[in-house]
Amino acid sequence: MSLENKPVNRWARHFRQAFAEAGVILVAAMVLGIGNTALHKQGLFRESPANPPLSESMSTFISLEEARSLFESSQALFIDARHEYDYNLAHIEGAVNLPIQSLDANPGLLVSLPRDKTLVAYCDGQECNSSVRLAEKLIEAGYTDVKIFLDGWNAWKSDSSRIEVSAR
Amino acid sequence: MDYLTLAGRLIIGFIFVAAATGKIADPEAFAQAILNYKVVSGTSVLVFATILPWMELLAGLGVFFGVATRGSSLILSGTLMIFTVAVASAVMRGLDISCGCFSADPAVGKVGWTRVGENLLMLAVAIFLFCSKSTSMSFEKLLLQRLAPNHGDPKRAQSD
Numbered sequence: 470m471s472l473e474n475k476p477v478n479r480w481a482r483h484f485r486q487a488f489a490e491a492g493v494i495l496v497a498a499m500v501l502g503i504g505n506t507a508l509h510k511q512g513l514f515r516e517s518p519a520n521p522p523l524s525e526s527m528s529t530f531i532s533l534e535e536a537r538s539l540f541e542s543s544q545a546l547f548i549d550a551r552h553e554y555d556y557n558l559a560h561i562e563g564a565v566n567l568p569i570q571s572l573d574a575n576p577g578l579l580v581s582l583p584r585d586k587t588l589v590a591y592c593d594g595q596e597c598n599s600s601v602r603l604a605e606k607l608i609e610a611g612y613t614d615v616k617i618f619l620d621g622w623n624a625w626k627s628d629s630s631r632i633e634v635s636a637r
Numbered sequence: 638m639d640y641l642t643l644a645g646r647l648i649i650g651f652i653f654v655a656a657a658t659g660k661i662a663d664p665e666a667f668a669q670a671i672l673n674y675k676v677v678s679g680t681s682v683l684v685f686a687t688i689l690p691w692m693e694l695l696a697g698l699g700v701f702f703g704v705a706t707r708g709s710s711l712i713l714s715g716t717l718m719i720f721t722v723a724v725a726s727a728v729m730r731g732l733d734i735s736c737g738c739f740s741a742d743p744a745v746g747k748v749g750w751t752r753v754g755e756n757l758l759m760l761a762v763a764i765f766l767f768c769s770k771s772t773s774m775s776f777e778k779l780l781l782q783r784l785a786p787n788h789g790d791p792k793r794a795q796s797d
Contacts, residue, residue: 483707487767490708494699498691505661506687512664513683554735570666596672596679598665 529604529617533628536589536618540631545587548607550599551622557635561591561625569599572606579610587614594623639773645762646775650701652759653693653713656739660690670737674723675730692716700766703775710766717763721756724748 506512531539539545540561547564549556556566565582569592572578582588588607592599600617607615618625626632660667668686671677677685692712699709724736727748736748772778 487707487711490699490705491711492708494692494695494705494708494712495688498688498695501695502661502664502687502691505691506664512668512687513680515665570663593669593672596682597669 530619531616533620533624545589547589550590550592550603559632559634562631562633569602588612589616589618591618591621594621595619639771642769642771643773645766646700649762650697653697657690657694673734674727703777710763713763717760725753
C-alpha cells in the first residue's frame, strides 16, 4: 500500500479539503452578510441609537426609580416594544403593546395614543434597542413627552410585583 | 449508499436553506433570539446574527446541490453541535424561550427536549454526509467529469 493510499492520509486529505471549503464558505458568508445588512441598513448598519435626535437630551432616558415613580403617579402610559408573544407572557401592569416590527409595517398604530400622558417606551433591557426605536417613532409622530426606560422589562420584573399577564 | 447520501443531502440542505431565509430578512430579531439564551451579550451578538444565517444558507445550498459538500457538511455539523448544546442548556436552565431555529419570531418553536432530539438527528445526518464519499448527483461530480473525464477510473488510478 503506497503512502498516498493509507487510510490516515486519506482522512487527513478529507479534513484538509473540508476545512479549506469551510473557510471559503465562512469568508463568503461574512462578505454576503455584511454586504446585505449594509445595503439594507439593518443590524450592524442600522442608524445607530447612539446618535438619535433624542439623545440630545439625556433626560429622555429614565432609571428604574423614575419609571416606578411615573408608574405610581398614573400620569404615564408604558408602551411595550417587545414582540406580542413576550408581551402576552407578562408585562408592566397597564402597558400597551406596540411591537416595533408591527410599527414598521403599520405606522398608523401610533396615532391613537394619549397626548396628555408621558409615554414610556421599554423593551427587554439595555441589550435591545426597540425602546429607543419606538421612542424615535413617537417623537416623529409628534408626541413631545416621551421617555425611554432603558433597563426595561428585565429590571422591572426583578424589582416590582406590578406586572400582569395577558389572557390568551 | 449513494441514494442515502443523496436523500440526506436534499433533506438537510432544504432544512438549512429554509431556516436561514427568515433570519437573513431580520438580523435584529435573530440577534434578540440569540440574546434570549443568555449565553452571549453585547454587540458581538449582532455580528453572529449577521454572518451565521448566511453560513447556514451557503452550507445548505452546498449540500443540497453537492458543491463543496465536505466543507458544507463540516459547517452544518459544527453549527448543529453548538445549537444542540445551547438548546439543551436553555431547557436545563428552565428558560421559556423560542429556539430561533427556523424563525426569529419568538412565538415559533419553543425550546424543549424534542428540539434537542431533532438537532441530534440532524447532527447525525450532517456527520454522515461529512464522512460519506458518495458524490452521486452532485455538481462536484459533474464538474470533475467535465474537467477530468478519467477521474475515479480504477484502471487509470492504478497506472498513475
